[in-house]
Each structure stands twice: as C-alpha cells, then as structure tokens.
Amino acid sequence: MSGADPGTRAQRQHLLRVRGRSVAWVPPLLLLVAIAVIDSNTSGEFRIISWIVLVPGIAAAICGVRGTATFAVLSLVTYIEVDAAWPHQDQTGLPDFILVAVGGALATTACAVRVREERRMLHMRDVADTTRRTVLRPLPTPWAGLDHAAVYLAADSEARVGGDFYDIQPGPHGTRVLLGDVQGKGLPAVDTAAALLGTFRESAYHEASLAVVAERLEVRMRRQRQYVTDLGGEPARGVERFATAVLVAFPPCGSPGGHIEVVNFGHEPPLAAGPAGVRLLPPGDGLPLGLGDLAGPGPGPGAGAESESESEPESGSESGARVPPVRRVPLDPDETLLLVTDGVTEARDAGGAFFPLHEHVARAVLADPALTQPRRLVELVREGTLRHSTDRLGDDTTIFAVRPVRPART
Template structure:
C-alpha cells in the first residue's frame, strides 16, 4: 500500500488509519499556495512569506502517504525556486542558501514520513499477530451446542492488543456443555500467560473429569504450576477468578464459583443474581477453609443467564458511582439473547462516558431449543 485513490478515499500504509485523499491534498496544497502568494504580493515588502509553504509537506508527513509527501515537497520546492528567480534576494548567496535550505528541509520531511509509515506497517503486522493469538486463545462467538446457545462480547481495555486478562470457553463434552468465564489478576498482555494456562487446563479437564469440582481442581493446579514457573522467571504470581458451569438437557445448571462475579438470571422480565458462594480465586485454594463444592440452580427454557467480568460492573460515571448492572439488565430484559451482551456493554460505556478501566466480557447463555 502507500497511495490514495483519486476520489479521496485512500488509506495509510498498513491499512490501519485513513490518509487524506489525493484530491483533498491537491486542493489543499493549491489553496495554501494561492493564499501565501497573495499575502506575499499584498505585503508589498521583501518578506519571504513563500517560505511558509515548507510547512505543508511537514503536515502531510504526519497524516498522509509517502507519495503525497514527496509530491507536496516537489511542488513547494518548485514554487520557492520560481519565487526566488522572479523576486531574487539581495545576493546570490542568499538565493542559493534559500534553495538549499528548502530542499534539505523537504528531504528530511520525506524521511520522517517514510519512517512513520514503516512503523505503522510494523504495528499492523503486530496487530495481525495478536488477532491470530486471540483466535487460538478465545473461541469465536456465538457458540451453539446441543445443550446451550452462547452469545457474547469480548473487548480488552487495551483495544489495540486484542487480547487481555479476561477469558472464556465452551466445551461440548460427554457430561454436557461446560462453560468457563474468568478474569486474570491484572490487565493486558502480562495476564495472557495465566489465562492460557487456565484455558488449556479447562479444554482437557472438561472432557476428562466427570465431576465439575474435578474441573475446578484441574484449573487450580494449572494456576499453581503457572505461578511456580513465573516465580522462577522473576515474574509475579497471579490469581484468576472464574466460574465453571455444567449444563445438560432436562437438568438444573451446575456451578462452581472460584471468586468470580455471580451470574444474573433473566426470566419473565425479572433480573436476579444467582446465589452462588463466592469461593476463593484459582491459585489461592490453600488459603481457603473449605473445599470447593457444586451448587445447582434452575435455568428455565425461556430464561437467559448473563455472565460478566468486572469491566462491566466496575464502569464508573463522573461521580465515581458504579454501573447499576441489575437495573441495566432489567431495562434490557426484552432484548434477544444474541444482542444482549452488546447492548449491555453499550449502556455501561455510556454510563462511564466511554472510559474503560478493565477488560470487558459479557456472555448470554440460554438453553438450546
């Protein structure tokens, strides 16, 4: 890439940000040139106002393509050269110095533009790598199994990274559909290692362990192993809050909560938090007085279960008040399950004025028809 088409819809190299179109650049350069030359004539002095045109390529170096910057630089150098011939300075040395200075400045501007474009290409390649990593870590949504329909939204607080500290997964196993949602201590790329350890353990244990507590124990062991390696490498230990669900046809939902937010149940226009014990996060089981246990709760055929991370619940307005999740869900109770996560995130962002403090994951789960 590197150019813009004639209709003004060109893009920057790397495809990330749009550059001004060629038509807009030409019109802008010509208009600026006319204004500066008219000001030069109207001044009636020996002021070299034409040299102000040197700033045009400098502006394009930060906004446009290399080709646009080169074209503007050649144009400005030509205008200055003609102006120097028609309205020469008092000495030949001043004339030559002006031309050499303009050409040198424009060459430096083109070099800076090329460097900026090269960095944008590198960032674009890094972003594509992050996209590939996200596809390996997190299953694309929605997910449909014989037991459930799962819809959702995932948005890291560092949006350019595409991956962060939240995690989720779904496994269609011989023991029914098992669902994981969690949040690693910390944000962004440093939290990926612990998240990957939990996801890997879940994808194995969900098929191997008949009991849901066995799955939770496997996740606990994975976080402990990750922390042991982290300490050896000079990194910090991390804990992970998580909820593991088991859904089978014709049966209540099983849940093991490991220090995560309680799910919300929407049914008949009402919203209620599912009463699950808080439990301790993964990686901190040795601090708990009791072992993790399974709780059961009903999920009606027309009910929707909402699973969240604290990117939603801790959205704050200008006064510091947290987003009222239950009230927000009640206002969205009529929304289809497939649209509910995006609608909830939109309302939370409106509440916080668009400011995000943490990764956001919002999942809506209903039984398969």
C-alpha cells in the same frame, strides 16, 4: 510507542479516500498552488514563496515516502520558477532556497520514519490480534446447542487482550462454559488466562464430572504459579496470582433440561434473565483459582451450605486440590445466563457509585422482555456500563450471555 495511533491512522485513511482511491495528495498540491498564486499577486515587499516549505511537511504527515519526496522536489522547482520570475531586487534568493531544500529533505526523512513506525505498529497489532484469537477464540453462533454473545472491552485503549477469558466447550458429557478474570494485568495475566483455557478445553471435553473439571483448573493454576516462580517471575517477588471464575455445565442434548450445574470460584454470581424477571444465582462462596489450599483440609469451601439446589461437593482426591461445591441450579428454557467480570460491577460514575447491574438489567427486561436475547442483553449491559462510567473503564471488562437454543416450532 511512537508512530501514529491506530484509531487516528484508520480515521485518516478513511477520510483521505474517495471511492476506495487515495486522495492524500490533494491537500499538499492545493497548498503548493495557493502559495505560488498568492506570491505571484503580492508586492515585492511581502513575499510568501518561502512558505512553500510547508508543502512537503504536510505531505510527510499524510502521504507515503514517494509522495513526500515528489512534493519536496516539486516545491523546490516551483520555488525556483516563481522566485526567478521576480526582478532581481525582489528575489528571496539563496537563503530561502536552502530553507526549502533542507525542509523537503527533512520532511521526506520524517515520512520514512513515520511509515516504518506505522508498519511496526500494524505488525504488533497483528500479533496482538493473533494472541487474542488464541486466548479468546472465535465461537460459532449458535454452538453445541447454545446461543451466545460476548463483548470484551479493554481498559487500555491500546490493548487487544487482557486477563479476562471465556470459552464454550462441547463434549460427550454436555456443554461447559467458563468465564474468569485473572488478577493483575499485562502479558503475565494473558499467559495465565491462556493456560487456564487450555486446561478447560481438554478437561471439559473428557471429564464426566464438573467437579473434576474444577479440580483440574485449580491444579493448573497452582502449576502455572509455580512455573512463574521457578522462572523468577512475579510470585517470587511476593505476588500470588489467582483468578476468579465461573464454571457452568449445560446437560447433553436429549437429557432432561431445566437445570444447570455451577461452580463459582469467588466470582461475581451470574444473573438469569427471563421474561419473568431477573434473578441472581448463588454467590461465589468458593475461593479463587490458585487459593484453594487456603481452605485447609476437609471439604472445599461452601461444602456445608444448605441449599436445595446444591449437590454433594466433590473435593479433589488425588491432587489434594480444594474446589468449591457443584451447585445444581434451575434454569428455565426462556432464561438467559449473564456472566460478567468485575469491570462491569466495579465501574464507577463521577460520584464513585458502582454500576447497579442487577437493577439495570431487571428494569430494562421488565420494559422489554425481548432484551433477554443474548446479543441484545450483552449490548444493553455494554451501553449501560460505558454510560455509567462515562467511557472511562478502570479494568478490562467482559460481558457474556448464553442460553440453550430454543427448538424450532413446527
């Protein structure tokens, strides 16, 4: 994309403002005065008044169109006055006059193009921010009895949103949490993430069973893929889009606590971090969303696993969707649930080694148990990931921490 880079433009505006007022006019004005003064104090054999063509050029880079046009006219007038003050034999004459005049006109035109592209870029950023707020909507803190914090890092510095998604949905059957990662990048991944979040927000509120919520997500993923296929999109070219995800249910307020329910669609298993240490929740032995039909007939993946914390798996009945089992997992009141996308676990250092998330968090929490607070835990993982990858992320990265709000002590 042409035009100024958002970060560069923001930094420039910050540097060229003093007490909230623009001082972008100062550098070209100082240059104009300096050229005029130096030229007036040199010999006729070394004239630099033609350098004044640089003034509107610099103004075009940092000023608005009116400011640049003003400096173009001011440069031309200054050139005429300074050059006329010299004896006839020492004047630079018509060629340099044409140079300054044409240079000012070109600088003004270039400034108009730059300003137009900056406005276009800012409009696109507004559209991207609106899309981000739609997909990754702002969440109150705390909300529905949960304290939480999240960080989203785009692998592309120009991007504002990608295929990673997360949300919290309170309802009469408890509070449900979803974090996932759509395979692929770009707008198709964003479209799929938005479709899954829409389904989650409705089904998580209305459905009493977490297995049914999981089934609705699996069916929605298949419908989305079929929709794109019918449009002649990516699946028609042999790309089977899917999404890994973790679905978590916290019991309603007033219900016996000490446990959560988890459905893992082939995603990185969450970590439970508390003062007593960091432990890994059951692995994601289920298939990703959109690939449940690969499990074949019968109970969903992992249905036969033996675990004291696993409930009976509820496979889809009406739709035939196969979903992973619902696992009942203990969670202490002082533990924080940490969920990440593969941008964290697959971050590599210069030697190609993956980021050791579990070890990194366990070591930090052992040294300072207060790091289990969601906001501090998210910052810990964010800084560790960026440091490990030397700020070169290979994939979109989401870090999400959540835990029940502790009751106030009386």
